[in-house]
Amino acid sequence: MVLQYKKKSETRWKKYPGKDKVDGSLRGYDFRLLSEDKKKVLVEKGSYDKVMKRFRQIEFFKHH
Numbered sequence: 001m002v003l004q005y006k007k008k009s010e011t012r013w014k015k016y017p018g019k020d021k022v023d024g025s026l027r028g029y030d031f032r033l034l035s036e037d038k039k040k041v042l043v044e045k046g047s048y049d050k051v052m053k054r055f056r057q058i059e060f061f062k063h064h
Helices: 048-062
Strands: 002-007 029-034 041-046
Touching: 029 048, 041 048
Parallel strands: none
Antiparallel strands: 002 029, 029 041
């Protein structure tokens, strides 16, 4: 899975580098989750917490 982010004011999505590399707080950004081949959107635009919650659910069921 690929986590992408963008500032709320921007239109272009970028690959998420990690919390340490993002300027400012995560509240100013939108996040989304894509499949590994980047062809299917698994989670539409949302907050970091919402997207990561769904990421953990997918990982849990993938391994059980």
